[in-house]
Amino acid sequence: MAQIGFRAGLFTRPSFKSLISRIVFMHIIAVAVVAIFLPLVLLWLLNSEIDQLHRAAMRAQAETLAERIAVQPGGKVTFNLPESLRGLYSEAYGRYQYDIRDADGRLLFSSHKKTGSVESETISGADVTQTIGDTTFRIQVAEDLSHRDVITDDIVSNFFRRVGWITIPILLILLAIDIIIFRRAIAPLWMASEEASNIGPARTDIRLPTEQIPREIMPLVTAVNQALDRLEDGFRVQRQFTADAAHQLRTPLAILRTRIETLGDDAARQVLHDDIEGMSRIVAQLLEIAELDTLVLDPGETADLRAVCAEVVGAIAPFAIAQHKDIALRGADAPVMIHGNSEMLQRAIFNLAENAIKFTAKETSVDVEVGDDGSVRVRDCGPGVAEAERELIFQRFWRRDRQRSDGAGLGLSIVRGVADDHDATVAVDNLPGGGAEFTLRFRLAEDAGDVESRVARH
Numbered sequence: 001m002a003q004i005g006f007r008a009g010l011f012t013r014p015s016f017k018s019l020i021s022r023i024v025f026m027h028i029i030a031v032a033v034v035a036i037f038l039p040l041v042l043l044w045l046l047n048s049e050i051d052q053l054h055r056a057a058m059r060a061q062a063e064t065l066a067e068r069i070a071v072q073p074g075g076k077v078t079f080n081l082p083e084s085l086r087g088l089y090s091e092a093y094g095r096y097q098y099d100i101r102d103a104d105g106r107l108l109f110s111s112h113k114k115t116g117s118v119e120s121e122t123i124s125g126a127d128v129t130q131t132i133g134d135t136t137f138r139i140q141v142a143e144d145l146s147h148r149d150v151i152t153d154d155i156v157s158n159f160f161r162r163v164g165w166i167t168i169p170i171l172l173i174l175l176a177i178d179i180i181i182f183r184r185a186i187a188p189l190w191m192a193s194e195e196a197s198n199i200g201p202a203r204t205d206i207r208l209p210t211e212q213i214p215r216e217i218m219p220l221v222t223a224v225n226q227a228l229d230r231l232e233d234g235f236r237v238q239r240q241f242t243a244d245a246a247h248q249l250r251t252p253l254a255i256l257r258t259r260i261e262t263l264g265d266d267a268a269r270q271v272l273h274d275d276i277e278g279m280s281r282i283v284a285q286l287l288e289i290a291e292l293d294t295l296v297l298d299p300g301e302t303a304d305l306r307a308v309c310a311e312v313v314g315a316i317a318p319f320a321i322a323q324h325k326d327i328a329l330r331g332a333d334a335p336v337m338i339h340g341n342s343e344m345l346q347r348a349i350f351n352l353a354e355n356a357i358k359f360t361a362k363e364t365s366v367d368v369e370v371g372d373d374g375s376v377r378v379r380d381c382g383p384g385v386a387e388a389e390r391e392l393i394f395q396r397f398w399r400r401d402r403q404r405s406d407g408a409g410l411g412l413s414i415v416r417g418v419a420d421d422h423d424a425t426v427a428v429d430n431l432p433g434g435g436a437e438f439t440l441r442f443r444l445a446e447d448a449g450d451v452e453s454r455v456a457r458h
Contacts, residue, residue, distance in 0.1 A: 024179055024182070035167055035171050038167050058143060062128035066132075077102075090111070091113070098142075102136070125143055188209070192221060195209060208228075210222070256272075303340045304335040312350045312353055313353070315350065323362070325366065327368065328368070330368065331370035331371055339442065348440065349368070349440070352378040356379070359382030375439060377440075383434075415440070426438065
């Protein structure tokens with residue numbers, strides 16, 4: 001069964017995902033077929049034309065010979081061949097032959113001694129039936145093809161080889177021209193596909209261009225643009241709902257915080273206060289997500305990565321100290337200019353640092369290291385991240401322990417969102433001595449021109 005399947009697979013038509021590859025492949029097959037059969041057809045036509053001309057010439061000669069036949073009054077048949085034609089039909093020349101027979105097939109006159117028909121494998125000609133007086137004669141004239149005219153023979157023998165080699169380059173040139181035509185014809189589709197590659201949650205305003213789109217493809221492009229309109233409306237409603245919900249939650253949380261301060265039980269007040277702070281953090285993260293979804297970066301905007309990290313470390317240090325942990329800034333001493341938005345960068349690095357402080361052990365330190373290559377590394381002394389969870393932790397609302405109430409699983413998803421918007425990368429690895437290391441890599445400011453030119457091109 002395996003052998004049968006393999007043989008069947010040999011005859012399976014190759015599949016191409018590219019439209020132009022399909023067209024070119026089919027055209028190559030067509031060119032190959034034409035390159036083989038066109039010279040053969042031309043050769044057949046040439047031979048047919050030569051045979052037709054040959055038989056017409058033989059028939060004309062037979063009619064000329066018939067004019068030289070005479071029947072005497074006594075019934076005697078004479079054949080008077082002029083001297084100018086005798087050499088043409090002589091055996092010494094050997095190219096042309098004739099036989100003249102009566103109605104019963106008896107040979108009356110012949111140009112050769114061999115008896116029988118003048119037709120053979122190498123001799124071909126024509127015959128004419130002529131009635132002179134009351135007597136019917138059959139005149140047969142033939143040409144020995146082995147003694148055919150040298151020029152005609154050379155043309156026929158060399159035709160396929162010469163015409164074949166002329167035809168193939170012409171067809172290959174035609175194929176190259178067709179490929180250029182195909183590429184120009186589908187150029188609008190390539191432009192539309194490049195534009196479509198820029199569509200994402202942060203760029204839902206992009207639409208496929210309709211200029212120069214072929215009429216057959218226009219309904220598809222129009223339908224895609226209409227679908228994008230509906231998706232943009234859905235995204236807008238979702239973002240607005242997230243922002244509105246977060247804003248609306250801020251007011252009751254502020255009221256609850258004020259009322260909790262009036263409670264007499266200090267222990268209960270502290271517990272409730274911690275719960276309110278956690279809820280406030282979730283609301284703030286929801287607002288950050290809503291803002292990230294609407295963020296469109298200025299291609300020329302730059303930020304000092306070291307200054308951003310220094311501000312984050314200064315802002316989160318009280319939180320770390322309150323939990324008996326330290327946080328330190330290390331790495332580059334000079335400014336590290338990258339392409340990005342300072343506010344969004346602060347939010348991403350703040351979330352990384354906050355996450356590290358939560359999981360690092362007490363009386364340990366979280367290190368924030370800024371690299372000259374535009375990287376930020378945040379290291380902790382916690383349990384690390386299992387390899388199977390290194391992609392899951394960046395998903396919204398994902399938490400390893402659902403029973404914990406100190407977060408909603410939004411912090412690292414914000415980090416991934418900021419990285420994507422900045423054309424950056426984020427990765428996590430475990431340290432040899434224990435703990436995790438999160439690494440953000442941004443594009444340096446001197447390379448920002450590449451991004452700007454790419455955005456301008458689209």
